[in-house]
Amino acid sequence: MTVRIGIDGRVLTDRYHGIGRVTHELVRAMAGTPGVELVVFTGEQSASRRFDLNLMAMLPGVEVVPVALNAVDVRQLWRWRPLLRGAMVDVMVFPYHLGAAPLLGRPAVALVHDCILETDPRFAPSPQVGFAYRIMTALVARTATIATVSRASAREVERFYGRRVHPDHVIGNGVDRLRDDPAAARRLESEYGLEPGYVLHVGAQRPHKNVAVLVEAIAEVPDARLVLVGSADERFPDEVAPAIERYGVADRVTRLPFVPEELLGTLYARAALLAYPSLVEGFGLPVLEAMVSRTPVIASDVPVLREVGGSAALYVAPRCARAWAAAITRLLADDDLRDGLVAAGAAHASHFTWGAAAARLVSACHSLAGTYLAEAAR
Structure with missing residues (x-):
């Protein structure tokens, strides 16, 4: 079965430091995977100094689709569903969980990288931001399949939101040898x-x-x-x-x-x-x-x-x-x-590779898409 995986690529900007890097490397590692087609939805932000979206569009099995939505935008509550239907996406991946929206009409994986703002109120820009963040994260935790980047983060998600993260959905980062010349x-x-x-x-x-x-x-x-x-x-x-x-x-x-x-x-x-x-x-x-x-x-x-x-x-x-x-x-x-x-x-x-991370994410997407299609066929 070929599965079309949507990737929320609106984080591929200089604003989103680690999240942008993780998204970029996962797309590169998943590109060309047999039985996988990727639809990367990118935003309208200014050009990134780190990521070349034109090169990304040239990767095998990757389609880049610009969308007129910021990474956190209330309009996505009603905009994503027709976008995903038009792009024939089977399962959606949100590398930044606050970009996720309920009522997508198909399964979604939301990556919760950390619970930093929950750990200490001083780590939030303001009490209002911290409160809104927790409300939104709680909503996402109830409406999407949660993945994390570490076992420590999985424990924190369960601690703060009462949501157990399946061990197969702990998708650690990879690392490539960096060029030195x-x-x-x-x-x-x-x-x-x-x-x-x-x-x-x-x-x-x-x-x-x-x-x-x-x-x-x-x-x-x-x-x-x-x-x-x-x-x-x-x-x-x-x-x-x-x-x-x-x-x-x-x-x-x-x-x-x-x-x-x-x-x-x-x-x-x-x-x-x-x-x-x-x-x-x-x-x-x-x-x-x-x-x-x-x-x-x-x-x-x-x-x-x-x-x-x-x-x-x-x-x-x-x-x-x-x-x-x-x-x-x-x-x-x-x-x-x-x-x-x-x-x-x-x-x-050497044990941390983007290939391994991508394989875990693809496996989760295949499983979710298969379950969704089987239920829809009943």
Whole structure:
């Protein structure tokens, strides 16, 4: 049976950092799968600096259909049903669950990446946003098949929404070997002033990322340099700039809101280590990106990062700057520890592939579509 899978590709913009990346890689991995046709619905937002939709449209078995709906738009409550009927979609996948709509007339998979806003009210841009988010997520949890990117997120979905996620619907991220080349290294030096050997953090700077703890920690590690890659979120106060001023490390901290995709592998490879102090995550893809780039990782000792990093990372109490400083100092000085983590990380990351993630998603879609068609035929 050939199944036509609709993909909500409105997140393929620079606004949706990790979600856009996951969507892009899943589409690439599913393209050309026997018995699968993909219909990717894209939005009308400005062109992305990261994703080439024209190239996506050239992938085997992929059709790109622009739609005049934002990723979160009340009009989708009544617009999706005729769109899916016209495109002859059998099952719909929403990589960002808030883009999902009830009453589609066919089965849907909604990917809940995390429960960050539910964990702490301070992680929501406002109480109103946090409340609306929970109401919408509760609605989606009752009207769609929920998938998550980690077992930790599945537990949180059950905790906050009372919805058990089937083990087969835990669809972890994959990771590809990132390109590292001399031309990119020269660009990092000439355009960004980055010499190798820095402590690296990658991620949008929001409260749950806990980035200020790294600024405090770097102040206790003489001569260490910290590079923070990721855009600020204007909905939240900037916690990093005051920390830089408070600890007097402006000359040792570099903030880069955006780095082109073609430089990312070299950015990781030239780092002495990745420091990832998040208080909560849905997955934590930079941990694996560092590992495939043969860069050792220090991560917060929280369940999801233990799940993703396994025994191939060092773990630190997330809020303790002194512990972060000690771990950074230790890893910078201990070549044997570094070499061991590099080897373990490369082996560990090899188990996370987009092909495996895509296969799990396709299997779920086939099952849902088959059940739906069988019930419709009765």
